[in-house]
Amino acid sequence: MSLHQIRLIVNGREYLLHVSSDRSLLDVIREDLELTGTKRGCDKGDCAACTVLVNGDPINSCLLLAVQADGKEITTIEGVAQGENLNPVQEAFIKHGAVQCGYCTPGMILTSIAFLRRNVNPSREEIQRAISGNLCRCTGYVQIIDAVESVAHARQKGFSS
Amino acid sequence: MEKRVYVGEGVSRIDALGKVRGEAKYASDLKLPGMFYGKILYSAHPRALIRKIDIESARTLDGVKRIITARDIAGTNLFGYDIHHRPVLVGVGEETRFVGDAIALVVSETLEIAADAIKKIKVEYDVLPPLASAKDSISAGEYQVHTGTGKSVYQSNPEAKGNICYQTRLIHGDVVRAFGKSEVVVENTYTTSRQEHAYLETEAGIAFVDGQGILHILSAIQDPYVLLEDVSYALGIPKSRIHIKGITAGGAFGGKMHNTIQVHLAAMAYLSRVPVKLVLDRYESFIAHPKRHSQEIWIKIGSARDGSIEAIEADIIADAGPYSSRTPEVLGLTVSAIVGPYSIPNAKVVGRAAYTNNVDADAFRGFGAPQAALAREGILDKLARALEMNPLALRKKNFLKPGEKTIAPLRGDSPVSLDLLSNRIAERMGPWPVSKTGNLRVGRAVCFDMPVFDVSAIPVLGKSGVGTAVELFSDASATVYAGGCELGQGVTTVLAQIVAEELGIAIENVRVEMSDTWTCPPAGRTSASRLTYVLGNSLILATGKIADTLLERAAKMLEINKDDLVLERGRIAVKGSPSRNLGLSEVAKACSNDGINLRQEGWFKYPEPRLMYGHTFMASAADVSVDVDTGEMRVLKLVNVHDSGKVINPVMAKGQQLGGSVQALGFVLTEDFVVADGRVKTSSLAEYAIPTSLDIPDEFSGESIETPYPTGPYGAKGMAEHSLNTTAPAVLNAICNAIDRDITVIPVYPEHILEAVRHEKKIERKGANYGRTV
Numbered sequence: 001m002s003l004h005q006i007r008l009i010v011n012g013r014e015y016l017l018h019v020s021s022d023r024s025l026l027d028v029i030r031e032d033l034e035l036t037g038t039k040r041g042c043d044k045g046d047c048a049a050c051t052v053l054v055n056g057d058p059i060n061s062c063l064l065l066a067v068q069a070d071g072k073e074i075t076t077i078e079g080v081a082q083g084e085n086l087n088p089v090q091e092a093f094i095k096h097g098a099v100q101c102g103y104c105t106p107g108m109i110l111t112s113i114a115f116l117r118r119n120v121n122p123s124r125e126e127i128q129r130a131i132s133g134n135l136c137r138c139t140g141y142v143q144i145i146d147a148v149e150s151v152a153h154a155r156q157k158g159f160s161s
Numbered sequence: 162m163e164k165r166v167y168v169g170e171g172v173s174r175i176d177a178l179g180k181v182r183g184e185a186k187y188a189s190d191l192k193l194p195g196m197f198y199g200k201i202l203y204s205a206h207p208r209a210l211i212r213k214i215d216i217e218s219a220r221t222l223d224g225v226k227r228i229i230t231a232r233d234i235a236g237t238n239l240f241g242y243d244i245h246h247r248p249v250l251v252g253v254g255e256e257t258r259f260v261g262d263a264i265a266l267v268v269s270e271t272l273e274i275a276a277d278a279i280k281k282i283k284v285e286y287d288v289l290p291p292l293a294s295a296k297d298s299i300s301a302g303e304y305q306v307h308t309g310t311g312k313s314v315y316q317s318n319p320e321a322k323g324n325i326c327y328q329t330r331l332i333h334g335d336v337v338r339a340f341g342k343s344e345v346v347v348e349n350t351y352t353t354s355r356q357e358h359a360y361l362e363t364e365a366g367i368a369f370v371d372g373q374g375i376l377h378i379l380s381a382i383q384d385p386y387v388l389l390e391d392v393s394y395a396l397g398i399p400k401s402r403i404h405i406k407g408i409t410a411g412g413a414f415g416g417k418m419h420n421t422i423q424v425h426l427a428a429m430a431y432l433s434r435v436p437v438k439l440v441l442d443r444y445e446s447f448i449a450h451p452k453r454h455s456q457e458i459w460i461k462i463g464s465a466r467d468g469s470i471e472a473i474e475a476d477i478i479a480d481a482g483p484y485s486s487r488t489p490e491v492l493g494l495t496v497s498a499i500v501g502p503y504s505i506p507n508a509k510v511v512g513r514a515a516y517t518n519n520v521d522a523d524a525f526r527g528f529g530a531p532q533a534a535l536a537r538e539g540i541l542d543k544l545a546r547a548l549e550m551n552p553l554a555l556r557k558k559n560f561l562k563p564g565e566k567t568i569a570p571l572r573g574d575s576p577v578s579l580d581l582l583s584n585r586i587a588e589r590m591g592p593w594p595v596s597k598t599g600n601l602r603v604g605r606a607v608c609f610d611m612p613v614f615d616v617s618a619i620p621v622l623g624k625s626g627v628g629t630a631v632e633l634f635s636d637a638s639a640t641v642y643a644g645g646c647e648l649g650q651g652v653t654t655v656l657a658q659i660v661a662e663e664l665g666i667a668i669e670n671v672r673v674e675m676s677d678t679w680t681c682p683p684a685g686r687t688s689a690s691r692l693t694y695v696l697g698n699s700l701i702l703a704t705g706k707i708a709d710t711l712l713e714r715a716a717k718m719l720e721i722n723k724d725d726l727v728l729e730r731g732r733i734a735v736k737g738s739p740s741r742n743l744g745l746s747e748v749a750k751a752c753s754n755d756g757i758n759l760r761q762e763g764w765f766k767y768p769e770p771r772l773m774y775g776h777t778f779m780a781s782a783a784d785v786s787v788d789v790d791t792g793e794m795r796v797l798k799l800v801n802v803h804d805s806g807k808v809i810n811p812v813m814a815k816g817q818q819l820g821g822s823v824q825a826l827g828f829v830l831t832e833d834f835v836v837a838d839g840r841v842k843t844s845s846l847a848e849y850a851i852p853t854s855l856d857i858p859d860e861f862s863g864e865s866i867e868t869p870y871p872t873g874p875y876g877a878k879g880m881a882e883h884s885l886n887t888t889a890p891a892v893l894n895a896i897c898n899a900i901d902r903d904i905t906v907i908p909v910y911p912e913h914i915l916e917a918v919r920h921e922k923k924i925e926r927k928g929a930n931y932g933r934t935v
Contacts, residue, residue, distance in 0.1 A: 036190035037183020039411070041361045042443045046846035049361050077183030090181040094173045097812040100820065101649025102180030103361035103411030109181060128854045135846065137359055137412050138649050140819030141854040142861060143812075 006070040010035070011079025019066045026050045026061040029076060037077035037106050041135070048134040051107035052076050058114045077106035080113065088154065089113050092147035100138035108134050112148045120159075122152055166730070167658040167668055168875050171812030174654045175668065176409075176647065187409050188365035188380050189440045196367070197226050199429040199439035200275035201422070202265040202282050203448060204257035207293075207518040207839025209286035211253050214265060219281040224270035227433040228278065231255070236397030240424050242387050243485040246307055249395050249424050256289065258306055258483035259518050260841060261449040266425055268433045291518035291839035295457075295480040298324040298515035306483055306516035326481040326514045327489035331496050333568045334507030339472035343463025347543045351460065351536040352906045355480075355834040356453035356525055356827070357843075359851045362411020363446040364422045367438050368430035376403050376431050381410035383418040383646050384686035385678050391420050392427045403427075407676030413648040414824070415524035415882075418688055419486060421450040447849070448841050451523030452834055454479040454491055454514070458536040460499070462544050468555045472507035475499050475536065479514040479529075482521035488514045491522075494613070495529035497569040501537045502579055502611040502778065503559045505568055518839040524688060526824065527885045530612050535829075535907065538608040538890035542897060552894070553607050557583055561611075571613050573776035575878060578804045578868045579609060582780045585866060589800045590782045596899075600790040603797070604899025607782040608890040613774035614879025615691035616767040616872070627695040628682030631660060631703040632760040633711075635753035637731065637746035638670035641700065644684030645692040646676040650881045651813040652692045658809060659697050659874060663704035665731045666745065682762055690879025693809060694775065695765055697874030702763030710757060715748045767872070775870060775878050778804040781822065781887035783858075785895040789918050792911030794896055796826065796858040799888065803863070805880035806870035814880060818863030821884025827852045829889035829907045 001020035008015045010033060019028055026043075029035050029052065038061060041049030045063040052061045053075040080087045089112050092098070099105050108131060115122070115130040122130070127148045128141070136144065179185040216228040231238055231252025241247035248255070251262050265282050269275040292298045292306060301324050340346060366380030376398060382388055385405045393400045410417060426439040441449060460475040477495055481488040496512040545552035560579040561567060586607055594603045617627050630642040641660055647653045653673045661668040674680055676687075684696060708728050715733040716723040719741065727736050734742035752759050767773065784798040801818050808814045831850045835842040843849040863884070869876025889907065897904055902917040 030190075034192070035183075036186070039187075039361070040189065041363075042846050044443070044845060044847070046443075047361060077181075081182055086181065093181050094177040097171070097174075097816045099174060099177045099180050100651065100816055101361065101410060101412040102176070102185055103187065103649075105180050106183045128857070132853045132855045135359075135361065135851060135853065137361055137414070137824070137851060138820045139816055140821075140823035140861075141852075141857050142819045143816055145854065 004067050006067055008069055009073045011076060021067055023066050024062050025064040025066045025069045028066040029061060035076045035078050039103050039106060049104050049107045051110045053110055053114055056114060058111045077109060087113060088151045092150045096143045096147040096150060098139060098144040098147040104134055104136040108144055116151060121156060124149060165662055167662045168809050172654060172658055172668060172810055174651055175657050176653055185409050187362055187411050188367055191367050193369060193436040196436040196438055197268050197270060198272045198275050199426060199437045200267045200279050201263045201425055202279050204260055204262045204264055206286055206288050207260050207291040208257060208289045210256050210289060211251060212285035212287060214253055215283040219278040222274060222278050224274040225278050226435060227268040229266040229428055229432055233432055234428060236395050238395060240391035240395040241484055242487060243489060245394055247484045249428060259520060260839060261521060263425055266429050268429045268437055293517060293519060293838050295478050295515040295517055298517050324516045326485050326516050327492050328513045329493050329496050331508055331510040331570060336472045336474050336507045336509040339507035340463045343471045344466045345547050346463040347540060347547050348461035349540055349543060349903060349905050351458045351539055353456050353532045353535060354908055355455045356832050357834045357849055358414045358416030358525060360412030360414060360416060363441045363443055365440040366423055366426045368426045369436035370430055370434055376427060378423055378427055379406045379408050380423050381417055382407045383413050383688060385676055386683060388420050388423050389678055391424050395424050396428055396431055405678040407646045410648045414526045416450050418524045418686060419451050444844050447844060451482060451486060451521035453525035454522040456532045458532060460536045460540045462540045464544060468548055468550050468558045470503060470505055470559045473500060473505050475510045477512040480519055480522055481514040481516050482519050483516060484521055486523040488522060491529035495533045497571040498530040498533035499537055500567060500569050502561050502609050504561050504565060508568060519836045520841060526882050531886050531889060534610045534886045535890045538894060542606060542894045543903060556609060571774050573613060573774045575776040575870055576868050578778050581866050582778055582802050582804060585802050586780045586782050586800055594784050600788055602787045602789055602899040603784060604895040605784050606891045606894030606898055607780060608887045609780045610886045611776040611778050612883040612886050614694060614777055615689035616775050617695050617765060627684050627699050628762050628764045629696055629699045629703055630682055630760060630762045631707060633707050633749055635750040637666055637749045639664060639666060641673045642681040643675050643696050644681035645696050646687040648687060655693050655809050656696060656700060659700050660704055663701060665729050690882040693877050694873055694879050699763040699765035701874055702765060703761045706761040707759055710759060711748050714752050714757060715743050718743060718751060777878050777880050777883045779883055779887055781891040783891040783895040785892060785899055787896060787899040787914060792915035794914060796892060798860040799858040801863040803880055804866045804868050806873050806878035807867050807876035808865045809877050814865060815863050817881040818884040822888040823852050823857060825885045825888030826856060829892045829909060831908055833908050
């Protein structure tokens, strides 16, 4: 495998890395950057536990080669909260019981954050569709959908008042 | 009674913050200095004699630390629950029994090197024909999967021999006579698929040997005590020199009760003397860990014209896979659960489980009861159709009455609340939907069950001793030591709620340490929805002792009789004059200064003998819509109601109900782990389809009615495991109701529905279901 120098901006911090061409972004995030909040569930794009935001889009990081992410801005679950202040989606997941084993949680939260940026006033069905690529084996999804919906509702209230 | 602060409230999970921030550490997230990576070479064939294992070119690869084969194992090289007959590594001259049997272990500097090394190990096999069906296994000629190694705790059962892993029966009354006088008799044969747990976290762990020669194993597990037994027995290490720590689990559902990787991991670290990380990829996880037992259940029921049930008869054949494990317990539960929450005067149920060379079978949420519920509730609807009777009315007519005991061998003593359940579910479902529009048919079904939860009676090798310890520090913060396992179900939070409630301290000041064989009193396994009940009760005993000590010390400080004091909300106050009080930390500090012990253990044991369980009464109802032109179906409405006694955390309880119900939707509609001639055909989460967020019903709910269970903590019962049981039969029966035909196989695909509609007859398995093996 050939080695390549790449530049990643992960959670606002710049990294210059030498990576071989066959390594996935997930490998590099977990092993080189030691950001283990991004989970590996299948390594072939079936479960989306490894979702990160690449220039704002939710991406299965197991399917993206690290070299393809060169120059891109990446947000992992570790970059979602501002210090002690949680993102409203994180808070809603706790409050609504959307977390059980927690293995799908980082990917679910990142998918939801990206979705809510684009959809100010989503229906439940739109939320269901948005997270449909992210598998969860514990919750039955309802409390996750509740959590995402509550964030949208709270924003609506914020806009209208 | 003073209002409770934590118990009964939807308190946020105490582990949720770390999980939403990505800070929770699962086994695959851990890294130790000088850590190596392990990989397992699995058998290339379901059944083969191993002629030769050549490790030379793998061993000499750069970066390979150690290759381990059977001859390197100093202990028995055998492990396994029930019977120690599962080889850690299959050696030269031995036969493999399934594709998940391990042959060699690689320890190397990187995972890439490990993968290379695995490819360079050359195994010469004599490939042999596998036993690929339980029925063939029962009638098999010469080939026996096991030749009598190991001793089972169940070997008192004389009929467990040859390829029969276990055989058991329930006989009550006289079924021959009862069927003779039955006015209506119907029968069916139900076939259930293997269900794969599909936890998002595959099996993973880290192990290392410390400077004192102690072996440490960190992994997501459901039974630290059986793991201790397995490692000690297989590798020949004294139990006192093994430390097992169950860490954050990414789901388990029964599948992590079996030690799929941990003994292999222990061998890697122990023999190579370096820290080792072992993580299965999804395919390895799929082939290596056991599934829900595929079963074929023939069931017959007879009743009087008015619907009074006279008799049930059933014959169950289960595919045990290659090893025993919990098959005897799972099959025992299927047999016991066949009669369900009904008053059945005569029953004959025979269950047999047979060894095969298919993937292994073991515990999965519900533990054999979901298969029984599917067959029983299915045949009840068929009986209702034959009687031209409303199926709910038929069930109500035959419900166990309050105070009446089931004839099932697993007895229970929970107050019977079936009428409450049926009333609530009828309310929730409302009037019957319009049954026909164009090519759409709508059907409805309501199903009931009374799954057991353990009250400390699990009759296995004395492993069910249930202790907990609580330490109150001088600042009135507390640590709980509880040997059960947090799998995502939320037990850590429930225990914190209980201790905070009992000691009157803030939940933020309670830390819960779980699943550690060095620090936690033995507590048995995490299964049978037992932890809230058994750990909760033992915690109340432990905190009671601490409270007593505190009251005694406070009485001295206040110069008053202990009986005149009360502990509440973090203070000890004089009854009747609350202004005269001491802060809990003040008293705890005084105890600490005086050397008075504030670490206490509580030991709980149910007073009744073995085979006494609690029952969680439950019901599910479903409305489905079926397109008779295409066979497509949709679950329009799905309602679940449980009586799990006092609910300690309603938000988490609802999460269990809905999560279990969706697992059951997968079981009945999409999930089929296909194995053909012992080989796995569904090798990824793309081929084995678990439900997504788009698969949940349009209207979907889970709720509780709360009949207090007298011996439960605050009246609580177990509930997490149970939520799966009634959904699958409710959906299957609703489909049958919609098309007015029998379907007796799950998962139900559109082609099954079409075939039933077009051919107007019961569907038999064929074609695509070749992998089904019973």
